[in-house]
Amino acid sequence: MRDIFKGLLKENPIFVLALGLCPSLAVSTSVNNALGMSLATFLVLLGSNIAISLLARHIPDEIHIPAYIVVIATFVTLVDMSMQAWLPALSQSLGIFIPLIVVNCIILGRAEAFASKNPVGASILDAVAMGLGFAVGLVAIALVREILGAGSITIVPGILEFAVPGLSEKPVLVFAFPAGALIVVGFLQALFRWLGEVTEK
Amino acid sequence: MNEMTDKALRLGAIGAVAALLLALMNTFTEPVIAEQKAQKLNSALTVLSGGIQPGREEMAPAPGIARRWPLGAGEGWILELDAVGYGGPMTVVASFTSKGEVMAARLMANSETVGFGKNAEDPTYMDIFVGSGQSVPVPVTKTALGDDADVVAGATVTFSGISAAIAAGSKAVQEWGGQ
Numbered sequence: 001m002r003d004i005f006k007g008l009l010k011e012n013p014i015f016v017l018a019l020g021l022c023p024s025l026a027v028s029t030s031v032n033n034a035l036g037m038s039l040a041t042f043l044v045l046l047g048s049n050i051a052i053s054l055l056a057r058h059i060p061d062e063i064h065i066p067a068y069i070v071v072i073a074t075f076v077t078l079v080d081m082s083m084q085a086w087l088p089a090l091s092q093s094l095g096i097f098i099p100l101i102v103v104n105c106i107i108l109g110r111a112e113a114f115a116s117k118n119p120v121g122a123s124i125l126d127a128v129a130m131g132l133g134f135a136v137g138l139v140a141i142a143l144v145r146e147i148l149g150a151g152s153i154t155i156v157p158g159i160l161e162f163a164v165p166g167l168s169e170k171p172v173l174v175f176a177f178p179a180g181a182l183i184v185v186g187f188l189q190a191l192f193r194w195l196g197e198v199t200e201k
Numbered sequence: 202m203n204e205m206t207d208k209a210l211r212l213g214a215i216g217a218v219a220a221l222l223l224a225l226m227n228t229f230t231e232p233v234i235a236e237q238k239a240q241k242l243n244s245a246l247t248v249l250s251g252g253i254q255p256g257r258e259e260m261a262p263a264p265g266i267a268r269r270w271p272l273g274a275g276e277g278w279i280l281e282l283d284a285v286g287y288g289g290p291m292t293v294v295a296s297f298t299s300k301g302e303v304m305a306a307r308l309m310a311n312s313e314t315v316g317f318g319k320n321a322e323d324p325t326y327m328d329i330f331v332g333s334g335q336s337v338p339v340p341v342t343k344t345a346l347g348d349d350a351d352v353v354a355g356a357t358v359t360f361s362g363i364s365a366a367i368a369a370g371s372k373a374v375q376e377w378g379g380q
Contacts, residue, residue: 093319
């Protein structure tokens, strides 16, 4: 449990390790997009961590980066194809950011720093911890941005949507744009770091 | 076996397994994706035709126009137009009267940015073009949009791509007339 908890606060990939910031800024305009992106990233992280943990000792150091990239790109493409076929609305909404998971630093970072040096069980746990931390971070950014920037909370479009009185008529548009995303990330980063320090004490 | 060959073989083996996995997945997903695309196009054609039965499709009738469908007996056309947005190629389908006036339009395939260019997928986005193309020119600049300029805020490149494609479609229809 401690390993999983570390991904949430102490080693949160977005707010503490500052990994995967590009998709965090790009797809955090709605909670629905953040949940979809988190799911896709988690599946890729889980698959690549397992595969790299199993393959690492058979891959010479000199070719480990291209080998890891091939493994990661395979899982990203599998997830992309599956989402296009069975979750088309979400796939369309996330667009290019699904294929771009290939270059998400969290995936290659965890492959390099953890999965390649640890057994499968620990690598699965690491994927769960980091996937959960990424999801919490991304959803937190999206929640603030969607409430302030659009005056709504969209969990499942058309089914589970809430309007925020006052803000839905007059949203603070800057939060819908990248500048607003950076402001939100800054404040949440401070909050998560403070929470990490408090829980450590 | 020398060291270089060993590394090449290991990398090749990983690539081969990856290709096999992707090919296997493709056999399951490809028919589902193709069916979805066909359904999406049919549904767009139904909306765009405004109750008139579209005729037989014709491939590449003019540069920048991938397909066209005649509407009724010379009542107009539905065109599948090639456009270029911020994220690369886009597909726009639009219906025109025989005089080139836009009846309706939809953004289909695209790689536009979520929260910005992607907003053009909302059917109401295309209302800014409806009714233009004959007496009123198709708006190709934000200034021409007047009060509707807010609709395209943050996604000017997407708007420019779509508007250029629709304007080209309108021009082509005017040249074809009701034929």
